[in-house]
Amino acid sequence: QVQFVESGGGLVQPGGSLKLSCITSGPTSESIFRNNDMGWYRLAPGKQRELVARITSGHVATYSDSVKDRFTIFRNDLSKSIRLHINNAQTDDTAVYYCNQIIAPLNWGQGTQVTVSS
Helix, strand or coil: CCEEEEECCEEECCCCCEEEEEEEECCCHHHHHHHCCEEEEEECCCCCCEEEEEECCCCCEEECCCCCCCEEEEEECCCCEEEEEECCCCHHHCEEEEEEECCCCCCCCCCEEEEECC
């Protein structure tokens, strides 16, 4: 299984930008990371956890409609890390952001809080 540690969250004004980072670890994390899709999820108050961006092992990215053209996901297979660039942040982007794999099992980390407010 893979452990995930997110960082980079904080307060950003509407229209601003933010960069989130995620590092992975674990005895089998290298193999799992290299061969599986990874993604960024977010959990907002009163809402279900939502997958907003995913990237395949072949570095092909897809996004949910709510973040399309504003978020960009990257993966580095050498460092086993995942980044999420948030641009033109909106108030509805306020949530705790988590990185994780796409297929089970999903071992959730602590996440990183992103607050979009003026």
